[in-house]
Amino acid sequence: MPLDKSLSRRTLIKASAGAAALGTLGAPAISYAQADAIKIGHITPRTGFLGPLGEFAAQAAQLAAEEINAAGGIMGRRLELILDDSPNPQQASAKAERLVQRDKIVALLGEISSASALAIAQVVQREKVLFINTGANSDALRGSDCQRFMFHIEAQNSMYVKAVGRSLIRDGLVSGKKWYSLTADYAFGHDLLNVAKRYMAANGGNHAGDDLIPTDLADFSPFLLKIRQARPDVVCLNLAGTQITNFLKQYAEFGLTFPVAGFGFDTALAWGAGRGNFGGTWPVVWHHLIDTPGSKAFVAGFQKKWNRMPENQAWGDYCSMKIVAQAIAETKSTDGMKIVEHFEKGAKFDLLKTREGYFRAKDHQMMMEMYAITALPAAQIKNQYDIFTSSPPVPAANESLEVIAATDDENKCTFRA
Amino acid sequence: MPDLIPLLSQILNGLLAGSYYLMIALGLSMIFSLGGIVNLAHGAFYAIGAYLAVTLAERIGFGGALVASPLIVALIGMVVERFLLRRFYNADPILGLLLTFGLAMVTEQTLRILYGAAPIPFSIPQELRGQVFLGDFVYSRYRLITLGITALAVLGLWILLTKTAFGKVVRAGVQNPDMVGALGISLKPYMTAVVMIGVGLAALAGVLIAPIAGVHPAMGQEIITFAFVVVVIGGLGSFWGVVAAAAIVGMTRGVAAHFYPAATEASVYLLMVLVLLTRPRGLFGERIQKFE
Numbered sequence: 001m002p003l004d005k006s007l008s009r010r011t012l013i014k015a016s017a018g019a020a021a022l023g024t025l026g027a028p029a030i031s032y033a034q035a036d037a038i039k040i041g042h043i044t045p046r047t048g049f050l051g052p053l054g055e056f057a058a059q060a061a062q063l064a065a066e067e068i069n070a071a072g073g074i075m076g077r078r079l080e081l082i083l084d085d086s087p088n089p090q091q092a093s094a095k096a097e098r099l100v101q102r103d104k105i106v107a108l109l110g111e112i113s114s115a116s117a118l119a120i121a122q123v124v125q126r127e128k129v130l131f132i133n134t135g136a137n138s139d140a141l142r143g144s145d146c147q148r149f150m151f152h153i154e155a156q157n158s159m160y161v162k163a164v165g166r167s168l169i170r171d172g173l174v175s176g177k178k179w180y181s182l183t184a185d186y187a188f189g190h191d192l193l194n195v196a197k198r199y200m201a202a203n204g205g206n207h208a209g210d211d212l213i214p215t216d217l218a219d220f221s222p223f224l225l226k227i228r229q230a231r232p233d234v235v236c237l238n239l240a241g242t243q244i245t246n247f248l249k250q251y252a253e254f255g256l257t258f259p260v261a262g263f264g265f266d267t268a269l270a271w272g273a274g275r276g277n278f279g280g281t282w283p284v285v286w287h288h289l290i291d292t293p294g295s296k297a298f299v300a301g302f303q304k305k306w307n308r309m310p311e312n313q314a315w316g317d318y319c320s321m322k323i324v325a326q327a328i329a330e331t332k333s334t335d336g337m338k339i340v341e342h343f344e345k346g347a348k349f350d351l352l353k354t355r356e357g358y359f360r361a362k363d364h365q366m367m368m369e370m371y372a373i374t375a376l377p378a379a380q381i382k383n384q385y386d387i388f389t390s391s392p393p394v395p396a397a398n399e400s401l402e403v404i405a406a407t408d409d410e411n412k413c414t415f416r417a
Numbered sequence: 418m419p420d421l422i423p424l425l426s427q428i429l430n431g432l433l434a435g436s437y438y439l440m441i442a443l444g445l446s447m448i449f450s451l452g453g454i455v456n457l458a459h460g461a462f463y464a465i466g467a468y469l470a471v472t473l474a475e476r477i478g479f480g481g482a483l484v485a486s487p488l489i490v491a492l493i494g495m496v497v498e499r500f501l502l503r504r505f506y507n508a509d510p511i512l513g514l515l516l517t518f519g520l521a522m523v524t525e526q527t528l529r530i531l532y533g534a535a536p537i538p539f540s541i542p543q544e545l546r547g548q549v550f551l552g553d554f555v556y557s558r559y560r561l562i563t564l565g566i567t568a569l570a571v572l573g574l575w576i577l578l579t580k581t582a583f584g585k586v587v588r589a590g591v592q593n594p595d596m597v598g599a600l601g602i603s604l605k606p607y608m609t610a611v612v613m614i615g616v617g618l619a620a621l622a623g624v625l626i627a628p629i630a631g632v633h634p635a636m637g638q639e640i641i642t643f644a645f646v647v648v649v650i651g652g653l654g655s656f657w658g659v660v661a662a663a664a665i666v667g668m669t670r671g672v673a674a675h676f677y678p679a680a681t682e683a684s685v686y687l688l689m690v691l692v693l694l695t696r697p698r699g700l701f702g703e704r705i706q707k708f709e
Contacts (some may be wrong), residue, residue, distance in 0.1 A: 046534070047525075052633060055534035185679050211678035218630050218639050219437055221430050221560075222674030222681065228555060229423050245536045245631035253541060253557045253629050255548040272536025272631055308533065384538060 011369040037080035038073075038283040038334060040065070040324060041099035042317070043092060043120070044110040044135065046085040049215060049241035053112050053266050053313040057134060058083055059306050060314035061109060064321035067301065075332065081321075092116035096123040096131075096257050101296035105129065106334040109320045112313070114138035114188040121147045130336045132324065134316035137264055138191040139411045142363040146413035149336060151343060151364040153316050153323070155285050157188075157195040158406035163370040164393045166285035168261055171281070173234040175204035177332045180258075182223055182247070184239045185212040188264070196263050198410065200236075208232045213239060220247050224254045241269070248273040267311040267373075270387060276378040278387055284371050286315035286352065289390055294352035309385045315352065323349045339351050354393055360405065363413040367401035369393035426554045427671035433560060436567040440622040441640060442647035442659050443574065444615030450591045450654045450705070451604070452506050453609050457517040458497075459619050459644065460637030461524035464489050466620025467627040467636060468528060471539045479542045483566075483624050488597025490620030491613040498612040503605070521637065528634040536631035563625040570618060575656060577614075587611060591654055592705060646685055650692045652702025662700060 042061045044054040065081040073079055082103055086092035092111065099105050100123065108124060111117045124131040124146040133152045142156050155163075168174050179200055181188065183189040189212070195208060204235030208230050211223055227235055235258050239247060244262070248270065251260065260280030267287055270278040288299050288309050298318060302310035310318075322340075326349065331338045343364070348356040357368035373388040381387050395403045421620040441463055448456045466486050473482035497520070505513040578584035590597050590604045597604060601682070619646060623636075630636065650663030666685050673684035680687075 047635060049635075051635060052533075053536035055529075211674070214679065214682040216639065216682050218636075219434055219670075221434055221557075222427055222671050223678070225426050225430055226423070226674070229426075242536055242631040242633055242635075245633075246629075249540070249629050249631070250557075253546075253559060255441065255557075268535040269631075272538055272633070274540040274628075275540035276540055280573075 010355065021057055038320070038328065039080045039082060039105045041082045041084065041096075041103065041105035041108040042110045042318075043084045043086045043095055043099065043108060045087060045112055045116070047087055049243060050112045051134075052242060052268055052272070053135065053311075054085065055114065056311055056314040057110055057317040060302065060310060060316075060318035061321055061352070063302055063305050064318045066305070068321065068325050074328050077313060079325065084111070085105055086111060086116050086120075089113070089116045089119040093119035093123055096120045097127070100124070100127045100129050106328070106336070107132070107318060107324045107339070109324065111136050111184075114141060114191065117141055117150075118145055118187065119236045121150045121192050124149045127230050128336045130324070130339050132320040134320050135313055136188070139195055139406055140187070140191050142365050142406070143411035143413050146363055146415060148364075148415045149340060151340075151359050151366070153366045155283075155368070155370060156365055156406060156411070157192045157263065157372060158199075158410060159365075159404045160265075160283040161192070161195050162404040164261060164263060164372045165203065165373070166280060166394055167281050167372040167391060168234065169203060169323055171259070173259060173261070176198060176206070178206050178208040178230075179234045179236050180208045180227055180230050180395070181210045181236045181238055182213050182220075183210055184243065185214050189213075189238045192263050193411075195406075196236060196238060215241075215243070215245065216307045217243065218246055220250045224250060224256060227258065228254070228256060232258055232308050234259045234261055236260075238264065240264055240266075242272070244269040245272045248279065249277045252277040252279065264372075266313055267388075268313070270375070271309075271311070271384060272391035275381060275384075278375045279311040281372055281374045282388075282391055284312045285368070287371060287373060287388075287390060288355060288385065290371070292352055292354060294350055298352055319349070319351055352395070355401065357401070360402065362408075363406075365405055367405060369395065369401070372403065420480060422553055424672070426673050427666050427675045429554060429671075430556070431665070431667035431669070431671025432664050433556070433564055433662040434670070435665070436569075437622075437626065437663075438456050438640065438644050438647050438666065439567055439660060439663040440570060440618040441644040442651070442663060443656070444618045445644055446648045446651070446653065446656075446659050447587075447611050448615045449648070451587060452502065452608050453510065454502055454505060454513040454517065455510065456502075456615070457514060457641065458520035458524065459517075459616070460618040460639075460641030461521045461538050462494065462637075463619040463623040463626075463640060464528060464637035465493065465524065466530060466623025467539075467632050468537075468623075469620070470539050470624040470627045471537055471632055474539070474544055477677065479545075479628075483621070486624045487617040487620040490623075491617035494613045494616035495609055498609050502612060503608070506608070522639075525634045525637065531687065532634070534634060536633040539627050539632050542630040557629075559629065566621070570621060573659060574614070574618070578656065583607070583610070643685065646689050648699075650689050650699055652696070652699025654703040655699070655701035658701030665700075 044057045046054045068079050084095045107130040109132045114136040117133050117136035129152045132133045135154050137157045139157045262282040265282035327339045331342045343359045343360045346358050351357045353369045357366050360367050372391040437580050445459050469486040470482040541559045545559045549556050647662045651658035669684050674681045
């Protein structure tokens, strides 16, 4: 078995770079061409640590498109959904541009990574195409980086922090208490840490320390040791994606008992941790146990089509698709600017919750109810999905929907002309 | 010296956590040393091992899965070696890279189609849960058990490679395949066996890590880059070099987590650069004629 002369030990070193590249390749766009259809683009991460959420997003968008077409399309025209993926900000930007210029989409939905959403925002602003962000949380996207053509059905970090913060204050975990945080080391995490620090400081909490976590980290044991040495009153996570699953499993493994809370969350990640591993209190924009006719129909429809329970990421993409269809029908136009103006006038939309929601004109953030969910003890868990209990909607029925959103002092948006 | 205790516990933890990458790195090193194939699909076998563990544990328990999953993956490895890898031993190395790169992607997508992209639930069996305390240092009982299994696997592999006739042929094949051929020994069945052992070890690591990390389709590529780095630092062809590198990589991560958390993973790549600058063959790399 003689070996080729060109093979050298250097090949191995180059190969490790190849291994690193495994995660960065994207998939081609899937489209079903049809004349005279209204085209809507959907772009979201399908691989990497946000990939599991992206799958829910894409499935929900397809379900919504099917329902819209089954009900006769939009103004009698068929809705055509074009799905694509965004493994990183560079590709997100390039693919958004291609969807707009080549496929002539009238609106773009999706994204989960705040870094990629920022890249997409610049494209849609230049091309004057509506973009509804369904999964990126950074306040900066609604503040210093806001764009006229970008709207957000995903809640901003401030809303997540304030929604779960009420539960933490109720449980006596804020005032005069020590909190320790782990923060994802990219745009989302940094932004969330700032918002969390501001909120906790304003309510009398003492920050015991923070560790920035590289997004490719899978073994949390060094940080579990640090948390144990810090002996905080509560551990707060500013993490995203499958890192939350890894953290939950290893936190249970090391037997740490400090209360856990998160300032961002997706239920699929708790479902993926397994019995006895999920703990703590977390904020969500939606969950499958919400007792409204709209949510029940969505859960049933999603389960029928995809044979799995929808989670909060699915909700955002499903509702956005319906919102765009409704807005096009109401304005009788596919012109991006007309739809932007319609949203800015405060058009109301059904969000499958108790109250309707609307995009706040000054920063394009959806004003809506949120929820804080708390893990059930292992003994009370009956199936793999119903592993938590939920708070009532936050804000409460007698409050303005805007009380949990960032104030002008906290996060100010100025749209450039 | 109370200030030193957190740092010492990080170093100790790192030493133990190094075993996380060890079994995967050893298999990679063996397959590359003998066949000259850089197996980018090694992480895929690790992922298959983990998914099989989840599926099998429901039926035959965790202990059963611990045995059955690596065996099944070794059989898959046999088929892959016989029908795919074997065609590329004498070819341009880039072809082997492309093949295994493709295999890794096909496997990941297949897992995604079968199980979905979201992590699937799996926990440490009740009887293996708990913690061990050593003064102020706390450690997971389950991780100590996995460390024991890893140590046994490494020891078994070492005995196989150094104390048996099989091992003698494999080591001779690494150094001088032409001479082995001249002696009338075909390396083909040995290569099949080496691939089976290599991917079987990766699957064993997959079973052991499944209860403490997310079981999701991309888990293979999460770990493969690190395993490569361990092989490069340890040095090609050096069994103990890879073992030492796994421990050093673990400790480096621990020290970085202590002083500068954001560089926990980056520190390992920095270490690799430093090692390559000073010792291009890795810490304990042997001079292997065919690779020079």
